[in-house]
Every structure is written in C-alpha cells, then in structure tokens.
Amino acid sequence: MTQTLLKRLALFLPTTWAVVTAVFFLGRALPGDPGEILLGEGAAAEARLEWRRAEGLDRPLVVQYGRFLLGLARLDLGRSLRTGRPVARELGEAFPETLRLGTAALAFTVILAFPLALAASRSRGALGAGAAAFSSASLALPSFLLGPLLLLALAVEYPLFPVSGSDEPGALFLPALTLAVPSSAFLSRVLAAALREEAGRDYLTAARARGLGAQRAFLRHALPNALPSAVTVLGLQAGALLTGAIFAEKIFRWPGLGSLTLSAIAGRDYPVVQGAVILFAVVTLAATLLADLAAAALDPRGRGDG
C-alpha cells in the first residue's frame, strides 16, 4: 500500500508541476497586454511601463517564473484585473459552490450507474436491453444538450425545480442530474463490462460448485473484483465532472468556478483565468490520485501486502 502511494505521488507531483509551468508560459507566450486591459487602451505609454515595472513584468522570464512559483506556494495568485481583489479569495468563494455541485453529481452518478450496470450485466430480458440502450443514448447527449432539455421539462413545463441560481432548495437537483447522466452512462458501461468478465471466471464456477447460490456468489465474489476498475473510472469522472460543471453552471446560472472562469475569460482577467485553470487541473489530478489509491485499497488481489 505504501509502495502504491509513493508510486502514485511520484506521478502526481511532476504532472502538477508540468501543468503549472505550462499555464505560466502559455500566459506569457500568447498575445494580450494585461496593462492595456487594466489601464484602458488609451493609457499613456509611461503609465503602462510604470505598471509593468510595479507588477514585475519587466524582469527576466526566469525571475518572473520563480516569483510565480513562490507565490503559488503561499497561495498568492496575484490580483484580479477587474475587481482588484486577490485571485485566491475570488477562487475560494466560487470553488465551494462548484464542489457542492460536483459532489452531488458524483453521488447521482454512482446511484444511477450501479443499478444500470447490474441490470445490463445480469438481466438478459427487456430490463438489460433497456439499461444498455439508456447508456448508449446518454453517451450521445452531452450536458449542454441535456441541461436545456431538463430545464424545459422540469423547471418550465412542470415547475418542480427552480430555473436558475443556487439559493432555493432543490436548486442543486437539475444541474447535478445534467452532469450525472452522461457520466453515469460511461461508468455503468465500464462496470457492466467488468462484471461480465468476472462472471465468466473459474473461481465463480468453483464457488457455485461448493453450493453457493448464484446471487450470493455474484455479490460475494464477482462484485468486489469488479469494483476497483469502477473506482478508477469514477476518479477520472470526478475530474471530468468538475470541468463539465462549467456547462451546467452556465445553463443554470450557478455561481461557481465555471461561471467565474467564463466571465474572467470574457473580461480578459488573466490572473483569474490562470488561477482557475490551475485549480481545475490540480483538483482533477488529486481526484485521480485518490481514486487510484482507493482502487488499490479495495482490490482483493492486493490485500496481501496491506
């Protein structure tokens, strides 16, 4: 277990560093002068130079990069060009809303995916076929198509849920469902495939030969073996759900990190964009890391060295 942990960390840290570095150089390499945005296009050349000096943008790139990394270590991401507030505070206010949405979506994903996978892999009748059809249709229905459909059906035609915002009770339901349906379709496919594979193994036949009932043999033996691959996929889905939240946040006007990112892009607020991209990336990588560790811990085959 310790070995797995070290191996995963050895992968996580360089990847995070690579992402942070890429974001830094992407921001410096591409056109767009932040001074011009802050001071207006008509600002005097001296004023812009003065601002660049104050911000340290006239220093060599290496020095800027070093300062950037030092700042990151202290969670100092600079200040928003629009509001003048620290980027870390802006992100800190928006992120819990996205985390709330993402967690609910992840819970919905699991709740939807497990029965779907069980139906698709265990039932040969209409139920199994229906579950498989639902999965493949949902895969072709991205959140930005499903969201408006749900909005129209369950908030406008039958006003069961609020149309937008995050304050009213029940506001979480539609955006979370919007995110959960495509990701549960994917997860249920992986889980169903794993279950089918396990169901054909010899140990299951052996368990049945010892007199274990079909259901019990399945629950006691096949399911635990299929679980780790599902958990790994769930970790990848968690990252995808957080990024996908950008779509749900736009459709349902949810005041989270996605909405902040989009408005920062529209307003060319580069420090906020940079901070948001780094935060999205780090959380995604962390979710993958956690899922890998959980999968390793759950795997019955690896229990020996635990």
Place this chain on the structure above:
Amino acid sequence: MADGGSLRKPSLAGRAAVLFLLLWMFGAAGAPLLSPRSYRSQDLARRLESPSLDHPLGTDELGRDVLARALYGARVSLAVTAAALLLSLVAGALLGTASGLLGGAFDLVLGRVMDTLLALPGILVAIAVLAYSGRGFVPLVASLSATAWVGYARVARTLAQRTAAEDYVAAARAAGAGALHILLRHVLPAALPVLLVQAAAGAASVMMAEAGLSFLGLGVPPPYPSWGEMLASGCDTLLEAPHLAAVPGVLLFSAVWALNTLGEGLARALGPARRPRVDAL
C-alpha cells in the same frame, strides 16, 4: 452497421447515419442556394418569431433567419471538425512515429508530455488555450487538437516500433535504405490505415467538443453562426421561443449520433482488433 461487421450490408442505423451525413454536407455546401436569406442580417422588429413561410424555422433574438444560421452553422461545424481531425492526425502520426523510431530522450520527453495531457480533461486544456489566444477559426482548431493528437501519437508510436522490428525493414536497411525512406515507404503506410479508422471513430467527440466550446462562447466569433452558439443563445430565450434551442439541439444530436454510429461501424468492420464482442453474459 451498429450490429454487423460488414461494409457490404450496412444496418438500418448505418444507412440512416450515412443519409444524415450526406444531407448535412449537402446543406453546408448549398447553404447560399437553400436559404435565400442571409445568416447575419438583423431585423429587430421581427424577433423570436415562430416558423412561417418567410422564415421556415423562425427568427432568433436579433431577428435573424434561423434556417440560414443552421445551414451556415453546418459549414462551421463541418470545417472545424475536419480541420481539427486532420491537424491532430498529422501531428500525432509524425510525432508518434518519430518517437517510436528515434527512442531515447525524444521518446521520453514526448511520453511525459502525453501523460500530462492525458491526465487533464481535454475541454479544460482547450478552454485554457482559447482563454489566452482569443476566439477564431485557427485558435479553435488548435485548441481542439491540443489534446486530440495524443491518441494518434500513442498508436503511431506502437505501430512504428512494431514495423521497425519487421524483417523486411531490416532487409531494406541492409540494402542501404535511409531513415527517411523507411519512414515514408514502410512505417507510415503501415500505420495510416489504423490511424484513419481511429480518426473516423474520434470524429463525433471532436464535433461535440467544438459545439461545447461554442456553447461556452469560445467558438468562431460572431457574426458566424455555429450550432453550439445557437444552442447557448436559444437557452437564454427558452421560455419565449423554445424552438431556438430545439433546432440546433436536434441537429447537433443527430450529427453526433450519425458520426458515432458510422465511426464505430467502420472501426468494427475495418479495425485491426476485430475481437468478437463478449455480450453473451
């Protein structure tokens, strides 16, 4: 095609997919002929109209003809998807074969770059690129290809290594063939069919990503229409004029479905891994 492996006898779904794609291309190519109206002329007196003889699919929030915008939007999505597929295919094939043939430090560095890109959601990378580069056709294509090339590079790398180990390549080398000759005569021809099938299977996801970015307001800049952008503005007027979201929504869903069906069918019929599917249990 969804249920069979043969190209000679396509299934009903396969035929429907081909038919839809042909209609789509026809609509995109013949947009100026099929719609007498312009996709950009505004008429604020006739906003959010329902379908009529004048405007067969109604008008949008600025009084523009929805049919014209849907047809010209087909051009945009077709062009962007094709360009992004081509760019990522070429970049992936070249970088992947180079990595497989050269090995060493190049292979190591490229491997790390690919791992990093694969660890992130593609849409996040695309948003980051577009946030700094601004909107436009070229940035959009580049942002879509920024992660898409990795899939082709990985396959190309494996295939290049496999081909390089073949006896006939050793024979060519012994006969005095140079590295470039081996690359062009042996390695690329062996890899290309596989990569083309992979590209066909990946077309739907590229198109979906393009629509997603356009939906977020990061697609081709106005006044050019795109289905994703039409869907986004349709969402803003969902209460008054639901057809504005419905038209691009239906088009997008059917295009993605058709590409998916076709891509999966091609991959199944021509793919290198023609393993029997294990659906029995």
